Amino acid sequence: MAQLPAYLADVQREIERHGREYGLDFWDVEFEILDYKKMQEVAAFGGFPVRYPHWRFGMEFEHLTKSHVYGLSKIYEMVINNNPAYAYLLEGNSLVDQKMVMAHVLGHVDFFKNNYFFSKTNRRMIDGMANHATRVRRHIERLGIEKVEAFIDSCLCLENLIDPMSPFIARKAPVERDRDKVKAAEEKAPEIPRIRAKSYMDKFINPPDYLEEQKRKMERERDRPKKNPLEPERDVLMFLLQNAPLEPWERDILEIVRDEAYYFAPQRQTKILNEGWAAYWHSRIMTERALKVSEIIDYADHNAGVLATAPGQFNPYKIGIELLRDIEERWDKGRFGREWNECQNLDQRRAWDKRLGLGRKKIFEVRKLYNDVTFIDEFFTADFCERNRFFSFSLNDRSGNYEIDSREFEKIKHKMLFSLTNFGDPFIFVEDSNHDNRGELLMRHRHEGTDLQIDHARATLTSLVRIWRRPVNLLTVVEGKQKLFRFDGKEQVEKSIGN
């Protein structure tokens, strides 16, 4: 790890001073300078210096390398949610670029530290990832790459079957302890209810064979298998970890995949807000404080690149920063609340300014409490939508072209929220682990209007069978009809159900 050269260390101190004065609250940031090749490697590893061996990092690397070689993209900044935060600077970037990156990174680190959805992530993940790598490498050394990698592949197919909100649920006591309690209860022989009677009458009032029968009945009741899970479980990976018959090494790998999925989940949940926040701050710090006159043109040029939107594309940096600025302006001018909402007079609305100056406070609140879904849901207004000329587009089957299909606010917002909800993935639950009383797994897709991609669903079932080692069923809806897909390890079966 190279020490940051003195002039950059000075720049860092300066930028951090500005950041603090603006009220940003961040951890220490360790900047490291990488050459472009190394940068691509780290980027392919998701920002970490080491990951466990897997081909998909190689795929990512190839993608990044090719687009770099052909001048299509350049990685400007990368920062890891870790305390202290690690961030990377590209060797050979101009000073104004490095400044901008540093300011941008500060925004991210402030966000990591303070946003509620990050509060449960592992802040020593840089070690966590290295440990994962060691563990997987150890398994590979013992079992061979083919076997381990094939299992990782299976786990990755299920990677999205997590419940991003689950770290925030106050859990019932862990299963282990539950079992202990049950055991203790068992040892205390179950009490059989009897009617109080004088001792000489007891034999008649509580006849022994009746008591015996009651006892048997209670035992039967107790031994009757309980449905597992009691409630449909969205954290499928957790359920498999606890219930699937896995070898120790398989359990270890599934655990690693799940850990990492949860670590990255908040970043996926807050893409727009996080990027918007960082862009907002780099642009404030740069334009108000850190820029020298001679740097303005370069800065404007690169900033424009970051915030550019190609037609038909969606740039999280841009919508994030614009929405934040909009919020700041609205709260500065008091354009919120009932009075504002009910005001229909356009002139009045245009001139509306109550000089509240609450903007800064509001956006800090937003960065603390919101994720993309709630952010868009609450602050993406019809005004904003129209002013920034949003549209929704879809594929026209006849022409094979993407076409603008609407500029209606409701439709745009709905589409946007839909694509953000659960990262645009379907909701899949474990319904029953003893389906048909045969130890089969029953999964249910909560259908909300969009069908699953069937070939992928089928292939995912194979991965599930690999882990569950018994047939797996999936309930879903295809073209309005209830269907059950079942894979037993050999054969894919599809059944229509009910209506």
Next chain:
Amino acid sequence: MALRIDPDHRRFRDIVRGKIKQDLRKYISQGELIGRKGKDLVSIPLPQINWPRFRFGSKDRGGIGQGPGDVGDSLGKGDPNADGPGKAGDQAGEHALEVELSLEELAQIMGEELQLPRIEPKGKQRIIAQKDKYVGIRRAGPESLRHFKRTFRQALRRQIMTGQYDPERPMIVPVREDRRYRSWRTTPMPQSNAVMIFIMDVSGSMGDEQKEIVRIESFWIDAWLRSQYKGLESRYIIHDAVAKEVDRDTFFRTRESGGTMISSAYKLCAKMIDDDFPPSEWNIYPFHFSDGDNWSVDDTVQCVELLKTQILPKVNLFCYGQVESPYGSGQFIKDLNENFDEDDSLVVSEIKGKDAIMESIRDFLGKGK
């Protein structure tokens, strides 16, 4: 500089090339990046594997965008295989994509796909087909390969980390997790003692284009196989009505013209084998390129005879490549097919043009035959 990610990248390439994990192949999509080279758009191939997961079907695909335009305006072609709407609107209305594969990449792929078929260990020094080499350290292995120093070091490290190490009474007790073993890799060493004999028809009926094709093809076969097999020898024969042996340089440069008597070349080839490369010690691979326009039927009969008695029994594989030519009859390949249809030590390939060179090389040297 070696990168940590190199093994991952290699593995990905192997999957894409179908060397490992066939089951993943069906999820490979041939994506592309659109780049610019001067005024042209170039397509940069970008294979991607979208591993299966529960996801929404592709209907209703679309998204949100920003910018001017009216309802119904087109944003560009939809790509039926694209993953999500990200690509929409990219460079609408421009075409003329060209596929680009770097030479380096091509050579690599070719190198992996080619081999000398039916090669056998021959020669005085028994040829080692595989070589084990100690390349590193791992945690599992047989006790006989335990690396004492590394094991000891690991134990020391662990004890220092856990605070069990006492410098006053240094006592190091390795536990099971500390043990380190030498690990080895088995590298197949390609067999040596093989010779390639390149024979080219340089008669008048072979136009410049034909000769160029032959040269390109033989150049690549020569270059690739040399890089793959150690101790590979090559010899060069050119012929019109008479055949003569030439050096490599001449072979790739010479211009001749005249009639065609293929038998002359075969005679020389047979003689060369008898004089210099006894089949008991050499793997022999003649490559003959011609436009298939032999001087006379009699000569062809003689060629067949020569092949049958003198050449085929001694060589591992005889490759005949026929270049299409506007003048020649192209009869020779038919004659060969007629006479040697059953014999798999003779491979023929028709080379229709420059584009077919790759295919032809594969015909000759493709793996798995």
